[in-house]
Amino acid sequence: MDTQNVYILAIESSCDDTAAAILKNDVVLANVVATQKIHEEYGGVVPELASRAHQQHIVPVVDQALKKAGITKEQLHGIAFTKGPGLMGSLLVGVSFAKSLAMSLNIPLLDVDHMQGHLLAHFIDGASIQKPTFPFLGITISGGHTQIVKITDHFEMEVIGQTIDDAIGEAFDKSAKTLGLPYPGGPLIDKYAQLGNPKAFVFSKPRVADLNFSFSGFKTAVLYFVQKQTKENPNFVQENLYDICASIQYSLTEIILDKVKKAVKQTGITTIAIGGGVSANSGIRNMLLSAEKKYNWQVHIPKFEYTTDNAAMIGIVGYFKYLKKEYADLSITASARTKF
Structure with missing residues (x-):
């Protein structure tokens, strides 16, 4: 076995994507994702269909990752997997596969929190401009x-603010659904927002204490706004789609910015790193880059x-755990809800 380099196979199956990655230390050699298109027909992820699709995809995805990385399974030093949070049926497919393979190869099993993966993805070589x-x-x-x-450290994390109801991604997707856009609608709002006026329509910001968030009221506000306007003009959405999307995106990014500013003031920490699917949103990226210059953040x-x-983000956490010899016991199982 190569003692200079650590090869980690990582498996991610928390929702509707079956993913496998191979990392050599902090370098990604392969990052393979099989997406599930079937959920588009239902306007959202159907848990039972997701778990079935994971069972079909997991072996080909892992096989493809190994081939792409140019290594054999016998060269692996450890297997990292997402233990949660996520859909229970989906998680169990990944956990069961990881446990079986780790046992057959007699190598360590490394359990990873999905959200920790999003945050530590920045430590993958080349994932960000700098770590x-x-x-x-x-x-x-x-x-x-x-x-x-x-x-404060790879494994020292404290949640200081969180949503008390829905997540921001849900606010994007449900607002898109209200506008008649197909699932997943968040990326479409982002696309159309770039063609509209972000201050065309005003949506009130929810008032939530401390560093917490709330998005359920925002979704309702968008729904009532669209219902009221279409009652007066049935073609309102069609005629104003770009401006509505731009206004929704602007409002949601402002909610995030307000809380980040408050967190910086409260903690004195000016280095900020984003993660998760909505961090692909151009409005949020541009807002943070503008704030970086304005407030001298990093x-x-x-x-x-x-x-x-x-799976690469799961792999980097697995790599750090491997170095610390923080191995999981084979009795470990998935957990739909987890805490750092």
């Missing part, structure tokens, strides 16, 4: 999560391939 320095504020923004995390934005669910 964040500790301490930093991690902003996780996705379809299922919105959190502000104080990070902002870290990952490459697009490390924003959505992927």
